[in-house]
Amino acid sequence: MKGKQYALLGLFLVSTLAAAKTPVVELEIRNHLFHPEEVRIPANTKVKLIVYNRDATPEEFESYELNREKVIMGGRKANIFIGPLKPGVYPFFGEFNPKTAQGRVVAE
């Protein structure tokens, strides 16, 4: 019970600090491929990724390097905030079709 309260408290504290100006990057999943395959974002900045799943089948956006995972049902979109990131390459993939759904975020 206590843990919940602490978590919620922390949550309100930090979300009020969040800046409103967040760059938005869009990408699509089509035929189990990410378009574009490579996303370039500024380093040390928080970025909002909007991922559209144009396939009929669900996909899970997953990245170990970015610590992100989210199921996107067929024909839907998902908002995923990433960063601020140090300069570097951060691969991501579609966990349901990892052979083809591969992409990377390049922070620079």
Added chain:
Amino acid sequence: MNSIRTYLVIMLMAAFSLVSFLAALNGYLSSMAEAEKMLDTQLAEASDLLMLSWSGEAAEPSPNSSSDILVFQVWRDGDLLSASPGAPVAPIGDFSEGYRYGNFSGYRWLSYTRLAGDGTAYMVAERADLRHTVAEKVVLESVVPLLLWLPVSAVLVWLLVGWGLRPLHELSRQINTRRSDDLAPVTLDNPPVELLRLIDSTNSLLARLSAAFEREKHFAAHAAHELRTPLSVLKVHLHNLAEELPADEPALIHANAGVERMHHLVEQVLDLSRTNPELIVANFQDVDLHSLAQRITAEAWPQFAEKNLGLSLEGDEAILRGDPALLETLLGNLLDNARKYTPAGGEVRVVVERRPNAVRLLVEDSGPGIPTGARERVFERFYRSVSEEGNGVVGAGLGLAIVRHIVEVHKARIELGESDLGGLAVRIDLPLADNRG
């Protein structure tokens, strides 16, 4: 849940499937790595083939160019010299030798670029999503049966564990189904090491129990026998003493009464130990309860007459299976009780009655009876009601305990009630069928 078998089956299956799945996964991974290496080599060889076969003419139709699984391009100095029909116009690979993954034409491809000495780049690309399909299919053929056969191994494990636990079942069956008085040792053919100690300790326990029963069986009898001799000696000396003393000497009367009481007690203890249902070896035969009752009542008659009590016997011949000596003791004890508790001038009645499945023996008196609350306790050894302490009745409280022993040996039912003579009615239903054991 608390079954050894269920526990073992679940644990064994968990361990078995964990190990076999990990092994299958290991096999799958190394097979796929092998296949990948082979596919990579094939792609590189395809680029060699392209380099050797391309003669420098533009857009040469290749026999497998219609395939959309494999595409190729030939570049020199940034110009696309030749390409398969399915290939895009943009380069499908890097301009340096090696493998590269990339997306084009709506698919993901693995490309290989071979650089010739003159700077010509020969690029071959293969669909990334399809290149493993065949290899995976082949590997799956060996993995899937493992899953399908798992239920079979579960059934086998279930049966085998059950089979392995059979000695345990056999042991508990032997202990469970034996009669309560059967103290023979447990025997198991070829017992497993794990059960040896259990069997040994069980058997040693049974042996000690059996020895204790044996001692108990003989102790009371031995004690009573040993008491008889000094008692007889005592009687003789009292008799001799009576010659020299006046007949109304109070000490002599008390001593005689005490010895008489002691004698009665010893006989009853002997009877009690003889009739113990757990120890007795009864001598069952056909007995006519009516003629047996005739004999006993005739023997008892003088004592009844002395106290001015009426004694009657009703009923006809009634044959049943029983031990005649025990039945005599039974009726004797009941008559003894009735005589003691019925005040002078009263009446005692014995009835032998044939019923559908039993012979009923009924002993009634016109005495004070037994209150309902005390009826169960009168069967206890050495039980004596409060009232009888005062009215000079001689007895040790063993009579009804002996009666109950004999009733149990005959698998009969005993019931205490009220008699229409005004006193106690003892009803005993002795079954007709021979149902010993």
Added chain:
Amino acid sequence: MLINSVILVLREVLEAAIVVSVLLAVSRNLRLSTRWLLASLPVTAIFILLFSSNLDAITDAFDGAGQEVVSAGLQIAVFAGIVGVVFITELQRSGHVGSLRPLPLLMAITVICAMIREGSEILIYITAFAASGENGAAVFAGSAIGGGIGISLGVLMFAALRAVSAELSARLCVFLMALIGAGMVMQSTMLLEQVDWLQPGRELWDSSALISEQSISGQLLYAVFGYEASPGLVQVLLYAISVVLVALAWVLPHHFAGVRDAH
């Protein structure tokens, strides 16, 4: 394809299996009936169906943050359940007789919360491929293997927890529950960062070179205590707070008992 299915399903199943086997060991240690597990399975199945069939609506709720918020809520509920289980167990062990009654219900709720999200993800994954037809055999075989490995590990862990002495078993259970609970909180912070409800803070370290999250050992560590190769400040703080909370739930009942005895 097979190996991807194995990893996906194993990751989800293992996490739930560990929660179930530890709670099962706790209730066996306390000689409680384990019927709560049987009773919670159909409820879980219903919630999994509801969750996965309404995932669209759930995702769109809270301005697109619904999926993460609900998942994080479930994970925090699992953590709260674990804290409650530890507290009640230790209360009983420190001599407050008769305090175990709410335990089966609490365990059932914890297990249900732990299985809903995992179960839904597996269900969505498998139904997607069952519909498409291609790769079906590989996905089914992979899911079966992943599920089998996860459940077997859970069963063997239960056996191990029951094989050791009662005292050691109780300590191990609390230790594992602290790790699992903190791992749950860790995952929920990640989900809340993902929808910008929580600021990640700076990255504290990067141990992916040591144990990569993709590796089998990384997956196992992730399942047991939410291993994160490159955690942020907030994550580590919340992780530490969670461990401390479980420790308090463990120690406080004995402390009370000690105070009471002293009077």
